[in-house]
Amino acid sequence: MADTPRRVLVTGAAGRLGRATLALLAELGVEATALDREPPDAARAVVGDAGDPATVRRALEGVDAVLHFAAIPAPTLGTPAEVYCGNTRATFVVLEEAGQLGVPRVALASSLSVTGLPWAAKPLHPAYLPVDERLPLQNEDPYGLSKQADEATGEMMARRFGMGVVALRYPLLGGPGDKFDTTAARYVEDPGSGAAELWTYLDDRDAARAAWLAVTAPLTGYHAVFVTAPDTLAPQPTEDLLDRFHPGVERRRRFGGRAAPVDLTAAETLLGFRAEHLFPLEAR
Numbered sequence: 208m209a210d211t212p213r214r215v216l217v218t219g220a221a222g223r224l225g226r227a228t229l230a231l232l233a234e235l236g237v238e239a240t241a242l243d244r245e246p247p248d249a250a251r252a253v254v255g256d257a258g259d260p261a262t263v264r265r266a267l268e269g270v271d272a273v274l275h276f277a278a279i280p281a282p283t284l285g286t287p288a289e290v291y292c293g294n295t296r297a298t299f300v301v302l303e304e305a306g307q308l309g310v311p312r313v314a315l316a317s318s319l320s321v322t323g324l325p326w327a328a329k330p331l332h333p334a335y336l337p338v339d340e341r342l343p344l345q346n347e348d349p350y351g352l353s354k355q356a357d358e359a360t361g362e363m364m365a366r367r368f369g370m371g372v373v374a375l376r377y378p379l380l381g382g383p384g385d386k387f388d389t390t391a392a393r394y395v396e397d398p399g400s401g402a403a404e405l406w407t408y409l410d411d412r413d414a415a416r417a418a419w420l421a422v423t424a425p426l427t428g429y430h431a432v433f434v435t436a437p438d439t440l441a442p443q444p445t446e447d448l449l450d451r452f453h454p455g456v457e458r459r460r461r462f463g464g465r466a467a468p469v470d471l472t473a474a475e476t477l478l479g480f481r482a483e484h485l486f487p488l489e490a491r
Contacts, residue, residue: 211237211423212237212270212271212272212312212422212423213237213238213269213271214237214238214239214240214269214270214271214272215232215237215238215239215240215270215271215272215273215274215422216239216240216242216266216267216270216272216273216274216305217229217232217239217240217241217242217247217249217274217276218242218243218257218266218273218274218275218276218277218297218301219242219243219257219275219276219277219278219316220239220241220242220243220247220249220252220276221241221243221244221245221246221247221248222243222276222277222280223380223381223411224276224316224377224380224411224414224415224418225241225243225247225276226248226411227411227412227414227415228274228276228415228418228419229241229247229248229249230415231412231415231416231419232419235419238251239251240252240253240266240267240268240269240270241253242254242255242257242262242263242266242277243277244256253265253266256297257275257277257297257300257301258293258296258297258300259300260300260303260304263300263301263304264304264308267304267305267308267310270305270308270310271310271311271312272310272311272312272313272314272422272423273301273302273305273310273312273313273314273422274313274314274315274418274419274421274422275297275298275301275302275313275314275315275316276315276316276418277297277301278293278294278297278298278316278353279293279294279350280350281326281350282326282348282349282350282351287349288349290349290350290353291349291350291352291353291356294350294353294354294356294357295353295356295357295360298315298356298357298360298361299360301313302315302360302361302364302370302372303364305364305368305370306364306367306368306370307368309368310370311370311371312370312371312372312421312422312423313361313364313370313371313372313373313422314372314373314374314375314418314421314422315357315361315372315373315374315375316375316377316418317354317357317358317374317375317376317377317431318350318351318354318376318377318378319376319377319378319404319405319407319433319435320348320350320351320354321344321346321351321354321355321358321376322338322342322344322345322346322351323344323345323346323347323348323351324345324403324404324405325351325403325404326348326350326351326403327345327347327348327403328347328348330402330403330452331345331403332453332455332456333405333453333456334456334457335456335457335458335459336449336453336456336457336458336459336462336468337459337460337462337467337468337469337470338405338433338468338469338470339433339469339470339472339473340376340431340432340433340470340473357374358374358431361373361374361429361431362429364429365428365429366429371422371426371427371428371429372428372429372430373421373422373426373429373430373431373432373477373478374429374430374431374432375414375417375418375421375432375434376431376432376433376434377409377414377434377435378404378405378407378408378409378435378436378469379404379407379408379409379440380408380409380410380411380414381408381410381411382410382411382412382484383486383487387408387410387440387486390408390440391440391441391442391486391488394406394440394441394442394443395442398441398443398448398451398452399451399452401439401440401441402448402452402453405439405467405468405469406439406440406441406445406448406467407435407436407439407440407467407469408435408436408439408440408486409434409435409436409482410436410482410483410484410485410486412483412484413434413436413480413482413483413484414434416480416483417434417474417478417480420478420479420480421478424477424478424479426477430473430477432473432474432477432478433469433470433471433473433474434471434474434478434480434482435467435469435471435482436467436482436484436485436486437466437467437471437481437482437485438464438465438466438467438485438486438488439465439466439467440486440488441465442465442488443465444462444464444465445462445463445464445465445466445467445468446461446462449462449468465488
């Protein structure tokens, strides 16, 4: 691993991924500064907007890695301008201020929504399966576009400042007894409702661990990485789901059982990441 950060800035710290990450950092004995508009539950907290340079500079004091999660997480949670402009401004400000201060490592929360599939007005299909980091993007919504812009910002900042930047393309996040139970139940009755997300998921604890690996794995430059569980939340075989809901899409390999139609090679080789908390669908 790279040098272990001494203090990490977590933006969006009051959100579900932020909370899971603060818990992991506490378990690892790593100091954290928590930034959010809502008061975060942390020993060192800064309340404010991640899009405000002065607030971000204050939060970056003594920090040597950044986990940037602050965002409006869906296009339905604001006007198109609020979603796109708010998300992209926060990412630019956080990475610019971190770069100016010489912070060497940043992980930012991107999303499977960067593909354009999840929030499209009409069903879209990926160019091929499994999806990977070279997949052509098809954005037609402000949230997916904001993630595409965030990734471009991360790539630029890596060149501008020589920092290591990883954009983590997260799927649906949650846990048992939470989103996963209701989503899995919905896929039983309406499997097509998960087609745009490719029925993917990732436990909050694994999502936090992926972020930690993104700032500690030995890497340089910019990287976008899909991180998901290796299986789906749907009880149906993946091949059957793809036949029905993504017909005619090129398949570059077969998918046994409930295998997620996502190439996880980069997550494994670059970050050393494999999901550990799989949803026990068979027991339900």
